[in-house]
Amino acid sequence: MSTTATAVEGEHHHHGPAKGIGRWLFATNHKDIGTMYLWTALAMFFLGGAFAMVIRMELFQPGLQLVNPDWFNRMFTMHGLVMVFGAIMPAWVGFANWQIPLMIGAPDMAMPRMNLLSYWLLPVALLVLVSTFFMEGNAPAFGWTFYAPLSTTFAPDTADFFIFGVHLLGISSIMGAINVIATIVNLRAPGMTLMKMPMFVWTWLITAFLLIAVMPVLAGVVTMMLTDRNFGTAFFDASGGGDPLMFQHIFWFFGHPEVYIMILPSFGVVSQILPTFARKPLFGYASMVYATGAIAFLSFIVWGHHMFATGLPLAGELYFMYATMLIAVPTGVKIFNWAATMWRGSMTFEAPMLFSIAFVFLFTIGGLTGLMMAMGPADMQYHSTYFIVAHFHYTLVPGAVFALMAGTYYWLPIWCGRMYDEKLAKIHFWLSAISVNVLFFPQHFVGLAGMPRRVPDYPLQFADFNMIISIGGFVYGLSQLMFVYIVVKAIRSGKPTPDQVWEGAKGLEWELPNPLPFHTHTTPPRVD
Amino acid sequence: MSGAEGSYYVPEETRQPALLAVGLAATLFGFALSLHGNSAGSMIMMAGGAVAAVTIWMWMAHVIRESEAGLNSAQMDRTYRIGMGWFIFSEVMFFAAFFGALFYVRVLVLPWLAGEGNNAMTHQLLWPLFEGLWSPTWIPSTEGFVAATGTVGAWGVPAINTALLLTSGATLTWAHWGLFKKSRVQLITGLALTVALGCVFMVLQVQEYGHAMEHLSLTFNSGIYGSLFYLMTGFHGAHVTLGVLMLTVILVRSIMGHFTPEHHFAFEGVAWYWHFVDVVWLILFVFIYWV
Structure with missing residues (x-):
């Protein structure tokens, strides 16, 4: 079939976008679905952010000034849930939808209709979750980790709505992940062997595997919660022969891979951006791939480090301690590779590069505090203090969120x-x-000094640091409004994209025409 | 340009996914409402369930029409296979959560409650009479839980059920062979036998539940044994039910003349699923009923 014939036939077959709301409600195009994911995630980023603002306002001074402790609990619970399940995960799925087909030379995702179902389950699930605010008993207040028995014996009726919300989110994620794997495995352009795939595609392939492996476990644990709450089972009740700690084991078997689900695509994006603006190929591509795989594998066997303070048997503590420290090895490989990529590069510092460099520095801080907490005896001191809050926010905000910003500008x-x-x-x-x-x-300092997490009030000696922290929080929150303004301005009145967007950018996605046609790669490009 | 190697079928806009998402959400939302005595709950649940069921039916019918019209390229077929394989892996992980709970309880929790390790004082202070047995007749505390009078033995109905499921795996493979050698009769007979065996399994399982509840007073409320027993065999039963439904669809399609030796992903997908359900049962049989 000649190229011309294909092009004509392609035009005949491939329709443009539909008119009106139907374009979005019934979309099967990966670009439209990706766009919906991204806007939903952005909206949720601000909803979760609003909850965080309430938290920081309450903690601006010692004493209770804005909300009562119950509301405070609801705020940090919903902040965590909305940010994890509503903002960061969907944002990465949005990136996957947009970028994977463009980067591997595929015409669309492998299963476009299921793709749409994955998307629509997300807003309805979030609606179920957020609707609890308007019900008797109000929103869940047991923390995003919903430990039993707080979430079983002592939770309000609305916890069941939370459970079903999680079920729906899980179905959505699993289908999305299956789609990603099928797309990457089956729809790569001829000549694009696995070890020629862009790093972002590699990291998403491994992320998708993690999602399929652990989201069903999350579904299982919330199902046990459901029957414990409503049908008299004894999974998390010792008086019936169960064990509340079993909840934590199953939850963290999901929960630890989950944190890599949020960070691996960030690694991918940064590995795309640093070479572009350093004008050098990624240093140690193969080792990056293997390091990502190693991190994913280790993520399954280290969950107990979240439970050092629960009285695990000594052998268990030692095992989880050493296994956890192993993660530093592949992570270190990545960080050194990024540094080596920039070494002696002709670097320029456009916004995507700035966010990526900040990611490398600040994520490393989060990684190193993680290593500190991996040591069981030391963790007894840090456990459930602001130190851990500082740790995981360093990995997730200047980590995942900065990578999202970098990727968006890029x-x-x-x-x-x-x-x-x-x-x-x-x-x-x-x-x-x-x-x-x-x-x-400063959360590191208040944490080391002993300020516990998840408290609406604190002793006087933490007052100064908390005020500084809150001011930082308000500035950070407000500056994200700028991001919305910049994106909307670009869409409405930005200068048309030049033929060469970034001087050093390489890859199939940069070879497409501008503006992008509704369907791309209708005939697969050849990769050599 | 369907069918040509190196091109891909991108479907038109579709209404079903959004409808299905709303239907599923309404089903679960209604269920949650009804759990807390809201009278509208069961109505919302049934309406949502109906929407979801009809939508799935329409969606599948659409996909089958496309397949029969020859729209599915070899690449699409691979996509379906990859998708089904990973879907089954997700199911494996769902059951893994429950098997994890089962082993954790049997190997660690029960001995700990009986004072093993550094738990001697816990044992003394909380439930000194508890011996840590894996049995619904012994619960640490009868406060809130009702002990059963016996366990479900392996060598009655469960053993028969094991034989039924293993046989159904064989009849399904025999049907597959029939498809390969273009013997419609063997294909249809094999599938019909498989569906029948699956149905008998479900009937026996329901009877077994009735027996356990009536004669052994084994319920959800019989401590961790009852919890694990009913949830694990129950979810397995739900998967058998889904499997039988899918097998029935395949059977009807075979009678209608669908599937060729080269082109029968739906048959293979269902067969994989059925074998998966089979394997889960074998592990259940060993660790729930037998040892």
Whole structure:
């Protein structure tokens, strides 16, 4: 079949976008579905952010000023749930939808209709979750980890709505992940062997595997919760022969891979961006791939480090301690590779690069505090203090969220065919990078000094640091509004994307015409 | 351009996914409402369930029409296979959560409650009479739980059920062979036998539940044994039910003349699923009923 014939036939077969709301409600196009994922995630980022603002306002001063302790509990619970399940995970699925077909030369995701089902389950599940605010008993207040018996014996009726919300989110994630794997395994352009795939695609392939492996476990544990709450079973009740700690084991078997689900695609994005702006190929591509695989494998066998303070048997503590420290090895490989990629590169510092470099530095801080907590005896001191809050926020905010920002600025010129305002984006970066450290760095200090997490009030000696932390939080929160402004401005009135967006960018996604046609790669490109 | 190697079928806009998402959410939302005595709950649940069921029916019918129209390329077929394989892996992990709980309880929790390890004082202070047995007749505390009078033995109905499921795996493979050698009769007979065996399994399982509840007073409420027993065999039963439904669809399609020796992903997908359900049962049989 000649190229011309294919093109004509392609035009005949491949329709443009539908008109009106139907384009979105009934979309099967990976770009439209990716766009919906991204906007939903952004909306949830601000909802979860609003909860965080309430938390920081309450903690601005000692004493109770804004909300009562119950509301405070609801706020940090919903903050965690909305950010994890509503913002970061869907944002990465949005990236996967947009980028994977473009980067591997596929015309779309492998199963476009299931793709749409994965998307629509997300907003309805979030609606079920958030609707608890308007019910008797109010929203869940047991923390995003919903430990039994807080979530079973002592939770309000609304916990059952939370459970079903989690079920729906799980179905959505599993189908999304199956789609990603099928796309990557089956729809790569001829010549694109596995070890020629872009790092972002590799990290998502492994992320998808993690999702399929652990989301069903989460579904299992919330199902046990459901029957414990409503049908008299004894899974998490010692008086019936069960064990509340069993909840934590099953939950963290899901929960630990889950944190890599949120961070592995970040690694992928940063591994795309650093080579572009350093104008050098990624250092140690193969070792990056193997390190990602190693991290994914280790993530399944270290869950007990979340439970050092629960009285695990000594052998268990030792095992989980050593296994956890092993993760530092592949993670270190990645960080050194990123540093080596930048070494002696002709670097320029556009917004995606700034966010990526900040990611490398700040994620490393989060990684190193993780290593500190991996040591069981030391963890007894840090456990359930603000130190852990600082740790995981360093991995998730200047980690995952910065990578999301970097990726958005990097690929936005492809997505909407227009450039964003580089000057504003740089201001957005510096405001975010400074405020995020004002927000989270002092949390290490208050944590080491003994301030527990999840408290609405605290002793006087923590007052100064908490005020600083809150100010950092407000600045960080407000500066994210700039991000929305920059994106909307780019879409509405940005300069058209030039033929060469970034000087050093390589890959199939940069070879497509601008503005992007509704269907791309209708005939697969050849990769050599 | 369907069918051509190196091109891919991108479907038109579709209404079903959004409908199905709303239907599923309404089903679960209604269920949660009805759990807390809201009278509208069961109505919402049934309406949602009906929407979901009809949507799935329409969706599957659409996919089958496409398949019969020859729209599915070899690449699409691979996509379906990859998808089904990973879906079954997700199911494996769902059961893994429950098997994990089973082994954790039997190997660690019960001995600990009986004072093993560093738990001597816990044992003394909480339930000094508890011996840590894996049995619904012994529960640490009868406060909130009702002990059963016996356990479900392996060598009655469960052993028969094991034989039934193993045989059904064989009849299904025999049907598959029939498809390969273009013997419609063997295909249809084999599938019909498989469906029948699956149905008999379900009937026996329901009877076994009735026996356990009536004569052994074994319920959800019989401590951890009852919890694990009913949830694990119950979820397995739910999967058998789904498997039988899917087998029935395949049977009807075989009677209608669908499937060729080269082109029968739906048959293989269902067969994989059925064998998976089979294997889960074998592990259940060993660790729930037998040892």
